Amino acid sequence: MKNKFIYCLLALEAFFLTANSFAQTKELYLASKDHLNKITLSLTTDGKLSYNVTRRNKIIIADSPLGLSCDDQDFTSALSVVEVSPVQETREHYQLIVANNKSVDHVLEHRSITLKNAQGALMILDLVAGKEGVAFRYRFQDAEKHMRSIKDELTGFHITQNSNGWMEPYDKAGPYTPGYEDFYLPVNSGDPVANSRNPAVGWCMPALFNVNDHKSWVLISESGTDGSFPGCHLQPDSKGGIYRIAFAEKDEKYTLPLAEKEHAYPQSTLPWTMPWRTIIIGDRAGDILLSTLITDLAPASKIKDVSWIQPGKAAWSWWSHPDDFTPKIYNEFTDLSASYGFKYTLFDAGWEKANKEGKIIDHALSKGVKPLVWGYSSQYFDPEKRKERFKQLAEMGVVGVKIDFWCSDRQEVMAAIQSVFEDAANEHLLIDLHGTTAPRGWQRTWPNYVTAEAILGTESYFYEPRFPDKAAEQNTVLPFTRNVAGPVDYTPFALTIRKFPRLNTAVHELAMAMIYTSGIIHFADSKEVFDALPDEVKNLFRDMPATWDKTECIIADPGKSVVLYRQKDALHYIVGINGTNSAQAIKLDLKKWGKGFSKFRLISEGKDKLMEFNVQTYPVSSAWSYTLPVKGGFIIQFIN
Template sequence: MNTIKNHIGINIFSKAILMMVLLYSFMTVSARNLKVESPNGKISVQVFNENNTENAKWFLKVNYFNDGKMAETISSIDLGLILSDGISFTDMKLLKSSKPLLIKENYTMPHGKSLQRHNTGNEVVFTFENKEKKKLDVIIRVYNDGMAFRYSLSGKGNFTVQDELTSYSINQETTRWAEKWNPANEGLYSSMVGEKIQQEEWCYPTLFQTKDNNCWFLLHESAVDGSYCGSKLSNKEDKNKYKITFPDPKDGRGKGESLPKISLPWKSPWRVIIIGNLNDIVASTLVDDVAPPSVIKNTDWIKPGAVSWNYWSSNHGTKDFKTVCEFADLAVAMDWPYTLLDWEWDSMGNGGNLEDALKYIHSKGIKPLMWYNSGGEHTWVSSTPKDRMLTHENRVEEFTKLKKLGVAGVKVDFFESEKQDMIQYYLDILEDAAQFEMMVYFHGCLVPRGWAKTYPNLMTYEAVRGAEWYNNGPEFTATAPVHNTILPFTRNVVGSMDYTPVTFTNSQFPHLTSYGHELALSVVFESALQHFADRPEGYYELPDEPKKFMREVPTSWDETQLLQGFPGKDVVMARRKNNVWYVGGINGENIEKNINIKFDFLDKHNKYKLRLIKDGKHDKQLVTDDSVIESADSVDVKVLRRGGFAAVIFSIIN
């Protein structure tokens, strides 16, 4: 009897010891400083669970410190995945966290908002275990301009991701600028706060400003590849909780699976949050920084530049050989290296066919770009040529022809889905095009996901409500001025944007923006292939100095700085190419303004010549002023309602 009591006592004692060991183990993990900080100490990400129990739901919390003030950027980010076969990473135990790893990268881009890229961050890997003893790593990187995190699963096996639980909790008093979800990403942005917050599905990227105005942040994703789908944000269930959401099954005419299928080992796309002041947001290259490095070793053939484009002024322009020649002549007159043959080049007439047009273009010393329908059953659009990009065999055959014809690049249109198979289709096009040294840009497409770093032959994307919408109805006439001042803080932050800007004449529906506003868009908007969309006389009839500006304005930049601005109101952007600065300023509001430009971004040891091209007395007048400035100077510029200005600044050589 005593022996039995002793055994019982030993078992109770052993269990007590075991419980104490487990509790101590958990307390040791919990007592750690589960925090990752940026190298400059301004951004911190905490890892926590609300219950402080061993198995629990885990969250991230993001804070931003600036000028001695702390802003709670995001109060919590839900973590977790639900896979097929009943595998759930919801309630989890934190097993360990790695030592901080310093991430320091320098790389070069052949185009974009800055060519020499530098980033520094700290990475920590947190390893969790679910109830079935399966492990999930959450990799967190905190950079000086934001943070990114992703999931990682090791081992073997094939699964369907039933749901990704990633969700961003945003304070109701945080103002947000968001675009309602549409497959082409061509909507308008709505500004919302408090009771005015709408509950919808939303496109990337989405911009937020904290209540105290101390912090801005932008939500996006990067490094999406064929192992996953593109995602979007939804606050339908909770207006202040933006959850990662998979594509609608109906997208792409219902073709393809909306739930991604993964094979282990696997890593998710990066969930990216750019954080800081507005200049930090605009200048950030974080979406590219976390993407995989370039797979193209020799990029000498990748040449950004301006393009003449006949579609805006004549919807069926490429069908007409004489129109094609007129726009080739425009490119020559304006010193632009490219002209685009848009849809219907395969049915060209009125004096010549495709071969005749290409021969004419080459005789003028410029290079043609050509349009393609993405093809397949995923698009309703029947415009030709169709299906020539659809398979590897199609692409090899077509790129072989294009190479012989001296075509420099292709525009591929109408994707209409961000499902996993469509993500792979995009990347297959880029991969095959690179083998033929062919530049690519996408229309009717997703917003940038960092692919231009991996495939720098990807020059630009549409994914924006651009000047083409002046042809789609009367709405854009009234909404364009404000819309133009939101894009530099949202869509254009994350990659090149083919807005097709700088149109002085009217197409089917008129502008309210001034000539100064339109000229400024060549600097305010960044696109490695910048399609200037106006008809030839729109540029030929400009005064000499604006015309010279349009000939010389670059389409890729060494440095980008926001000088001032606020989404929906106005923007002043400065971009540098070599030793020359270009400045563009636009007013989105229906009031005249005096905008003060400070030049403290210039070298204080030099003097500079400022050539300022600004609004005149009315919308269609441009006035040019020349002056000598130094970095301590500032200049007041009067802009009209919905007006603007452009400037060139270059050093005076003593």
């Protein structure tokens, strides 16, 4: 009788456990507050974990794998649900110093799913859903303090076969790679890597796709990467349209004093919280361009007083005078900054000798222009040397450092970059990274991180024969990809003809300074070019902001055209570019965008489209028609 009673209790317990597990399994999803975006998890009978993402119940990311293979535990199969947390709501209300829209106010839904493997070890999957998309991350909350390595992350993003998009090859390690300086290429889902500038070992993030029978757009990226994880990219093999996470390569060590390693696996003591895998979703490509989901998920600012962090513009001598490191040329560009009211001047490689000979920093300070200086990444890798160097530069009057040639996404480099931001902030120094990985929400956490390269910019007129033909197209793709991740140092306004002659019109090049978002805009060309500009264009340079209060996307067609409305204080602009080899007719209701203004100034192509500008003033109308020239552009400033 006693055995029968025990059997009944065990059976009853099993029933409740099974019922509870079933109930929790039914709750393995999270929807945004507006119910548009939803991420749903699934477990197979053998305990393999997957997910999908929908918008309005239409597939955005089809069933895709999840899981981690660690050196001490396996979380790729035999998983079961232990706990499903209640849905919690947070409000991300903050301001960005460098942004399309200054103020951010988003509501995010959160839920955590705790799973265990066959050995009883626990893994948590945190889910987030908001109006701009969804995200997830892995987390171990064990407090054992032992070191764990991740040998493989199964995470994939299944883009269905009828989808196309734009992706950038992730270059194999070399003296200048990976540096996120390749073309964004048009792809169909599952295409192999081809036509890269250098040998490639995968695809970069962000990656942009047009999905759901071309009714929706999605951008795949990551946020919140810190020193406990490498920067990640996507594997080259995407058969069936499944793009899987790949870690940094072990040989990414050409420019930094990094140790030889058999593997470059992520490693950390426990507890361990990993980066967010972000999936930005929009009905229009313009929704992607304006998204802040990446910074919404990043840690809040660690700098309490940000009053010293000031966006601005800079003259820069290297592009027009790459072999001239004399005090004379540096001072000439400082004077150019002063004459246009630019806050900054950038002294690139070779500046230290010029400063010893001609005190170029003192000259800049005497002109009321703040000096920025160039440095090599290895100078800023060792913690003690870095702090000493920052302190020395600050005492000299330097206000920011452009640190070049990182060329690695290894975990040690991600850690060093975080320390660079912090140590620079302690000395009130701004940071511009070059030859580097793309931002991952860091501009919110460390607002002194005002811009970064990680883009195929105008220096490519020196080095890349395909650049002139592809530049206009790229300029209409990058606002929806790289610039969504964070500020971008494209070095616009490169009019002087270089080794590979420019095909974009002069207005297209000028408009790029207002299409891209960068905390400091480093203008590429010479004093002679600036001096030859019409007065109205000179005034545009004086007025042009380096960040914006409000942006709206009027035309958003990656690879073809971009037209933006931009506003900063009392300044109101519409800026557009054509990325194609065909003229494009557009029609805009200027009364909608120029409320309160009676006239607008139009800057368009002059007689010599490569070098000249035409400036005319017109009354504001509700049906303004314009034809964008081949690889051309326009700038409208509303005036009274």
